[in-house]
Amino acid sequence: MIRFEPSFFLERNREIDDVTLRAIAREVRKDILKMTSAVNSGHPGGSMSAADILVTLYYYKMRHNPENPKWEKRDRFVLSKGHSSPALYSVLARTGYFPIEKLKEFRVLEGDLQGHPSMLTTPGVEISTGSLGHGIGAAVGMALALKLDRSDSRVYCMIGDGEAQEGSVWESAMAASHYNLDNLCVILDNNNLQIDGPVDEVMSIYPTVEKWKAFGWHVIEINGHDFKEIKNALDEADTVKYKPTMIVARTVKGKGVSFMENRAEWHGKALPPDLLKEALKELGELS
Amino acid sequence: MxxxxxxxxxxxxxxxxxxxxxxxxxxxxxxxxxxxxxxxxxxxxxxxxxxxxxxxxxxxxxxxxxxxxxxxxxxxxxxxxxxxxxxxxxxxxxxxxxxxxxxxxxxxxxxxxxxxxxxxxxxxxxxxxxxxxxxxxxxxxxxxxxxxxxxxxxxxxxxxxxxxxxxxRIFDETYRFEVGKGHVLREGEDVTVISNGVMTHFALLAAEILEKEGISVEVIHMSTVKPVDVELVVDSALKTGAVVTAEEHSIIGGLGSAVAEVLVENCPVPLERLGTPDVFGLSGKGWDLLHYFGLDENGIIAKVKKVLERKK
Known part of the structure; x- marks a missing residue:
């Protein structure tokens, strides 16, 4: 298992190569599948598409302190697409916010890992999310507060592409650029699938780049599974002045398991035992 | 005033x-x-x-x-x-x-x-x-x-x-607000009127008029609707045996409902609720609308008389 001392995370832009990030992301994907299959519920598809970005944020980019989740100088992360909680919980556990064994508490009665992130029960969760379109507004509030306090901490937030159909997302988009929140970086997990099917068939959110630009954001388009591109985009966001940054990350729902990729049916359904075994094998788990 | x-x-x-x-x-x-x-x-x-x-x-x-x-x-x-x-x-x-x-x-x-x-x-x-x-x-x-x-x-x-x-204005500077505490503005024996917002003004007016008719009204200002002051509601209801609520709000889900929940679980006594009925409002002058919906001293007096009938 790849583990780092808590002190490793205290400075941004850490020395960590793409091979290591990829290995960690593979472990995270295995966690996602095991967690959801264990309770036969949860959202594996969108967790898998988000995994590489979350791993890059927590292992490479963000300044944070797993031993002291409320550390004043920390960068914040808000998972606005709260249903990808398995990915977040796995990354929080693996960076040391709580023991890996705790992942067994996902979605079980009186467990600390609620179906959607709850800040009151899970260390490292900055704010409770789950109902779509709200987390990004809370991220805007955090970024405003950090500006008031003249802090150099940054706020990261991930939204889903289906989530971008919520009008409140665009209320937040307006507010972030109106208040020149250059300490805010939002990542769009653009896997192009939502529960009822392809995003452009259910309700198109395209063209995304033009829309966010028109709302006054600095927009970067990347492959959300290429660690170099993720790192570069996050680095570029640091340098932008007076504008929030939107990273449009083209991703694959169910990424990492051949028979899950680009399939809407794995949005909110766990793998049955036989398919779980097959999937874990693909991810390199020795049985 | x-x-x-x-x-x-x-x-x-x-x-x-x-x-x-x-x-x-x-x-x-x-x-x-x-x-x-x-x-x-x-x-x-x-x-x-x-x-x-x-x-x-x-x-x-x-x-x-x-x-x-x-x-x-x-x-x-x-x-x-x-x-x-x-x-x-x-x-x-x-x-x-x-x-x-x-x-x-x-x-x-x-x-x-x-x-x-x-x-x-x-x-x-x-x-x-x-x-x-x-x-x-x-x-x-x-x-x-x-x-x-x-x-x-x-x-x-x-x-x-x-x-x-x-x-x-209802209060003077000696008033002390506390979260979750109702405030007895007037003690009475026959019926309790529990109100908030502008309706407390009308509750006091109604109590004065009813006093001349020989009806003693206890007026409780209940600004905190949640958590409602259970102890005060129960004590007063046990004393007077009849309760009227008055609020500038739908009778569904507001102060009247909160008081009804307390009474029914602790000391069921006759209760009448004054508020807007289950309808939308309409244009007009604010004060005229209160009278239009009976949200005034006359509306409270009518409810008091009704609840006293039921108390018999």
Missing amino acids: EKVSLRDAYGDTLVELGKEDERIVVLDADLSGSTKTAKFAKVFPERFFNMGIAEINMMNVAAGLAVSGKIPFVSTFAIFGTGRAWEAVRQTICYPNLNVKVVCSHGGITVGEDGASHQALEDVSLMRSLPNMRVIVPADDIETRQVIRKVAYTEGPFYVRLSREKFP
Whole structure:
């Protein structure tokens, strides 16, 4: 298992190569599948598409302190697409916010890992999310507060592409650029699938780049599974002045398991035992 | 009787709080002139955030500020703050139990000429159903000042409902507001009238008139609808044996419902509820609308007589 001392995370832009990030992301994907299959519920598809970005944020980019989740100088992360909680919980556990064994508490009665992130029960969760379109507004509030306090901490937030159909997302988009929140970086997990099917068939959110630009954001388009591109985009966001940054990350729902990729049916359904075994094998788990 | 502005009292108190405490921040949705948060904006422009006509985002931003150690006061008209933004208040403020104070003006029918679209008759009901949320409906400027100061320094979410219309002053400076405590304004033996907001003014008028008819009315001002003062309701109901509630709100889900829940579980006595019936409002002058819906001393007197009949 790849583990780092808590002190490793205290400075941004850490020395960590793409091979290591990829290995960690593979472990995270295995966690996602095991967690959801264990309770036969949860959202594996969108967790898998988000995994590489979350791993890059927590292992490479963000300044944070797993031993002291409320550390004043920390960068914040808000998972606005709260249903990808398995990915977040796995990354929080693996960076040391709580023991890996705790992942067994996902979605079980009186467990600390609620179906959607709850800040009151899970260390490292900055704010409770789950109902779509709200987390990004809370991220805007955090970024405003950090500006008031003249802090150099940054706020990261991930939204889903289906989530971008919520009008409140665009209320937040307006507010972030109106208040020149250059300490805010939002990542769009653009896997192009939502529960009822392809995003452009259910309700198109395209063209995304033009829309966010028109709302006054600095927009970067990347492959959300290429660690170099993720790192570069996050680095570029640091340098932008007076504008929030939107990273449009083209991703694959169910990424990492051949028979899950680009399939809407794995949005909110766990793998049955036989398919779980097959999937874990693909991810390199020795049985 | 002197009429006073609750929303001006709110704006003035915000300015005082802003001077005392740097954590106080204020958000509004393009109605700062009406809600009187503009008073704060003028003195502390860097701590005032106009979020435009976008109430859902405003609530979420307030939550983000609260989780970062600020004490946000969020204002707009009552129907937008509690209705349009209800689910943001639920998800991002109440569920994580964050320190956000939702203070809305333009509650009730006295919004007046703007009509049904702007008259919040459901706001107390909407906020009362949310876990962690506490709900307060003050009666006058003196109480509003105390409520605002109290909620600023009581951890967790609050909804405070203020009015567009000026209301008659009820209290003097000796009054002390406490969260969750009703206030006996007048002791009586025959019937208890429990009211809040402008209806407390009418409850006192009704009690005076009824006294001349030989009916002794206990008047309780219940500004905190949630958590409602169970002990006071039960004690008074046991003493008088009959209760009337009066509120400038739908009879569904507000003060009348809160009192009914307490009575039915603790000491069932005859209860009559005065409020707007299950209908939308309409345009008219605020004060005329109160009389139109029977939300006045005559409406209370009629309910008192009815409940006394049932008590026999």
